[in-house]
Amino acid sequence: MSKIATPPPKRRGRQRSAAAEAAILKAAGELLARLPLCEVTTDAIAQRAGVSKATIYKWWPNKNLVALDALGASVLAQLAIPNTGSARQDFAEQLRSTIAFYSSQPGRLLRQFLAEGQNDAEFLKLFRDRFLKPRRDSLLTIWRRGVERGEIRPGVDGELVLDLIFGPMMYRLLVGHGPLDDIQATAIVDVVFSGLQKGPH
Numbered sequence: 001m002s003k004i005a006t007p008p009p010k011r012r013g014r015q016r017s018a019a020a021e022a023a024i025l026k027a028a029g030e031l032l033a034r035l036p037l038c039e040v041t042t043d044a045i046a047q048r049a050g051v052s053k054a055t056i057y058k059w060w061p062n063k064n065l066v067a068l069d070a071l072g073a074s075v076l077a078q079l080a081i082p083n084t085g086s087a088r089q090d091f092a093e094q095l096r097s098t099i100a101f102y103s104s105q106p107g108r109l110l111r112q113f114l115a116e117g118q119n120d121a122e123f124l125k126l127f128r129d130r131f132l133k134p135r136r137d138s139l140l141t142i143w144r145r146g147v148e149r150g151e152i153r154p155g156v157d158g159e160l161v162l163d164l165i166f167g168p169m170m171y172r173l174l175v176g177h178g179p180l181d182d183i184q185a186t187a188i189v190d191v192v193f194s195g196l197q198k199g200p201h
Contacts, residue, residue, distance in 0.1 A: 040067065161192065
């Protein structure tokens with residue numbers, strides 16, 4: 001007797017739809033470009049994306065995390081890591097483009113996330129894990145290339161160097177005590193690299 005083929009078992013739960021996810025992140029980004037985080041609602045995101053609110057809650061526990069992933073998608077699309085052949089030039093280009101992005105309306109969301117995190121330790125941890133760490137890992141690519149090419153002396157903590165280069169930008173974004181422009185970005189990188197480059201033998 002021939003065996004009757006049994007269909008493969010069905011997977012439990014609905015698979016995450018790439019199209020729906022993209023629509024949700026796009027809708028969240030568009031709303032956040034016009035409104036502060038506190039005024040953007042899950043209902044508004046769902047309506048603009050053409051999905052149900054239940055769909056959003058199936059993938060994100062709250063609208064703050066939708067906004068966090070929307071910012072991450074914007075950064076990924078607009079702040080590609082350069083590769084000019086020079087670590088100094090790569091960091092300068094990246095800092096200039098990062099300043100331009102975070103000075104724009106979508107980029108100002110970063111400050112709202114930092115403010116939100118001061119009263120919500122869980123959200124701050126998610127911000128570090130889901131947004132900040134992947135971003136810093138990408139930037140460390142520039143650092144490693146510089147060390148491998150002999151432009152940067154080994155033995156210096158790459159994480160510390162990222163703080164030295166991008167920390168002044170964050171300080172000026174939050175406090176506004178000094179200018180932020182291409183000239184300042186180049187000056188910051190020049191000062192940091194004066195202590196990073198290998199000296200004469």
